[in-house]
Amino acid sequence: MRFKRKGEFVTVEGKNNKTFLTYSNGYVFVGKNLTLKCLLDPKDKWMQYALKQKIKFCRIIKKEVKGKNRFYAQLILEGNPYQKYELGKENIGLDIGPSTIAIVGESIAELKEFCEEVVLIDKDKRRINRKMDRQRRANNPSNYQNNGTVKKGKKKWVYSNRYLHTRSKHRELERRIKEVRKQLHGRDTNQILQRSSSIQTEKLSYKAFQKMFGKSIARKAPGMFLNSLKRKVKSRGGDFREFPTYSTKLSQTCHCGMIKKKPLKERWHKCGCGVVAQRDLYSAFLARYVTKSNRVDIKNAKMDWIQFSFVLDKCVSNLERRKPERKLISTFGI
Ligand SMILES: [Zn+2]
Incomplete structure (x- = not known):
C-alpha cells in the first residue's frame, strides 16, 4: 500500500477494462457510483482511429493547469499507432x-x-x-537555524x-x-x-x-x-x-x-x-x-x-x- 498526502493524487489505473476503472463510449466509470464524461474532439482523426482499437486498460491522471485541477483519461490500446505519413527514403x-x-x-x-x-x-x-x-x-x-539550514524534528509550516x-x-x-x-x-x-x-x-x-x-x-x-x-x-x-x-x-x-x-x-x-x-x-x-x-x-x-x-x-x-x-x-x- 502506498500513501499519498491530500492533494498529491496523481494517477490511478485499472488492470483491465472490465472492472473498477473502465472506459466505454466517451465515459469513464470508476467503481459503482462515479461516472465521468470525457471531452472528445469529433474532428480529431487520430483520436477517432485510437478509439476504434481494443482497450487494454484505462488510467486517470490529474494535472494542475493554471492552478486548477484537470483530469485526463488515458487509454492503453492494443494495435498499431495511427500513421499520418509514410517513412521517407x-x-x-x-x-x-x-x-x-x-x-x-x-x-x-x-x-x-x-x-x-x-x-x-x-x-x-x-x-x-x-x-x-x-x-x-x-x-x-x-x-530555520542561524546558519540558514532547516531545523531537525517536527515542525509546523505556515x-x-x-x-x-x-x-x-x-x-x-x-x-x-x-x-x-x-x-x-x-x-x-x-x-x-x-x-x-x-x-x-x-x-x-x-x-x-x-x-x-x-x-x-x-x-x-x-x-x-x-x-x-x-x-x-x-x-x-x-x-x-x-x-x-x-x-x-x-x-x-x-x-x-x-x-x-x-x-x-x-x-x-x-x-x-x-x-x-x-x-x-x-x-x-x-x-x-x-x-x-x-x-x-x-x-x-x-x-x-x-x-x-x-x-x-x-x-x-x-x-x-x-x-x-x-x-x-x-x-x-x-
Ligand atoms: Zn581533411
Whole structure:
C-alpha cells in the first residue's frame, strides 16, 4: 500500500477494462457510483482511429493547469499507432549538441536549435523557485537555524496565500516545460521520419552531457528524444543505429583521414586538406558513414563529399539569410 498526502493524487489505473476503472463510449466509470464524461474532439482523426482499437486498460491522471485541477483519461490500446505519413527514403545522419540539432540527408541538411524554449521556461521556473524559498523563510523564521539550514524534528509550516500563489505558478511552469518539450520533440521526430527510414547518430552520454553543459540541457531531455525517435522508426520497420562516441571521435575526424582535437567553441571544421564546414552539420554528415565496426567509412564519405558540401553550404546560406530572432544563432557559428 502506498500513501499519498491530500492533494498529491496523481494517477490511478485499472488492470483491465472490465472492472473498477473502465472506459466505454466517451465515459469513464470508476467503481459503482462515479461516472465521468470525457471531452472528445469529433474532428480529431487520430483520436477517432485510437478509439476504434481494443482497450487494454484505462488510467486517470490529474494535472494542475493554471492552478486548477484537470483530469485526463488515458487509454492503453492494443494495435498499431495511427500513421499520418509514410517513412521517407533518405539515410540520415544526426548530431545532437547542447543547443543544436543537425540533420543531414541526401537532399537537405538542417541545423536548428534543439528545444531552446524549454531552457527559457526553466530559467523562469528557477527564479520562481528562489522566490518560494524566500517566502517560506519569511513565513517560518523559527523553522530555520542561524546558519540558514532547516531545523531537525517536527515542525509546523505556515504557508501564506502569496506563497501558495507562487507555488501554483511554479507547478504551472513545471507542467509547461514537460508539455513544450513533448511538442518540440514530437515535431522534430515527425520531420525526421518524413524524410528518412534509416538514421545513424552518436550515442549520447547523458552523464558527460550534463557534466559539460549543466542542468538546463538535461531539461531538454535529448536522451528521451532519441529513444522516442528510435521506437517510432523501428516500429515502422526502419533502421536506427547509435554508435559510441569514444571509438568514432566524429567531432575530431575529417574524411581525409586526419584526426585532430578541436576546442568546443570552435564551431567550424577546417582541415588542412581544404574541407571547410559548419561543425555540427559536418558531424551529422560523417555520422552517415559510421560502419558496423564503429569506424568512419572514409572511402565512401570522400566519394560523396562534393554532393554533400553543396547540401551543407545551402543550409548555412539559408541560415545566414534568415533574420536572427534571438542571439542564440551565435552557437551555430554563423
Ligand atoms: Zn581533411
